[in-house]
Amino acid sequence: KRKLFHAIWGIMLDNEFIEAYRSGIVITCHDGVLRHVYPRIFTYSADYPEKIILATIRDKGLCPCPRCCIPKSSFHHLGFASDLKGRLCHTRNYPREKIRAARRAIYNLGNPVKGTVVERILKDYSLVPTLVRDIFYVFPLR
Numbered sequence: 001k002r003k004l005f006h007a008i009w010g011i012m013l014d015n016e017f018i019e020a021y022r023s024g025i026v027i028t029c030h031d032g033v034l035r036h037v038y039p040r041i042f043t044y045s046a047d048y049p050e051k052i053i054l055a056t057i058r059d060k061g062l063c064p065c066p067r068c069c070i071p072k073s074s075f076h077h078l079g080f081a082s083d084l085k086g087r088l089c090h091t092r093n094y095p096r097e098k099i100r101a102a103r104r105a106i107y108n109l110g111n112p113v114k115g116t117v118v119e120r121i122l123k124d125y126s127l128v129p130t131l132v133r134d135i136f137y138v139f140p141l142r
Contacts, residue, residue: 005053006132055092061126068092069125095127102129 017039024038052059055066063069069090077083102121106129111117113129122129 002053002056002128002130002132006056006130056128056130056132057092057126058122058128062124063092063126066092092125095125096131098122098125098127099129099131102127103131 020039024036026034026036029035046054049059051066052064057063057066063071065087068087069092070086074086077086098121102118105111105117105121106113109117118129121127
């Protein structure tokens with residue numbers, strides 16, 4: 001499911017679209033006037049199950065937030081001044097090497113996906129062994 005979801009976004013956000021997003025394209029509109037337009041993707045709203053697919057993290061894991069690596073055990077700090085500081089210090093970065101190590105354990109060494117070797121590599125950060133291309137990095141956050 002995760003691989004399919006990211007593969008679809010990868011097809012939609014191809015190099016041609018990214019270039020149009022950055023530089024715009026000139027099109028002839030219905031009224032015959034040439035206009036320079038910049039394609040945009042309007043707000044993508046996702047519920048929690050969709051967010052975990054997008055973030056490639058595990059459902060209800062030890063670090064369930066798709067944006068930071070704050071563990072569930074620190075949720076009682078939510079809303080306090082220290083909460084924001086903690087989230088900024090624990091921003092989630094895509095841990096490509098951990099995921100590659102887990103995939104080597106699965107595909108090269110024959111360890112089960114839910115086995116102890118793979119769990120030891122991925123569980124602490126609620127990761128899954130899905131390696132995806134980062135397709136959203138070219139879009140500025142606004």
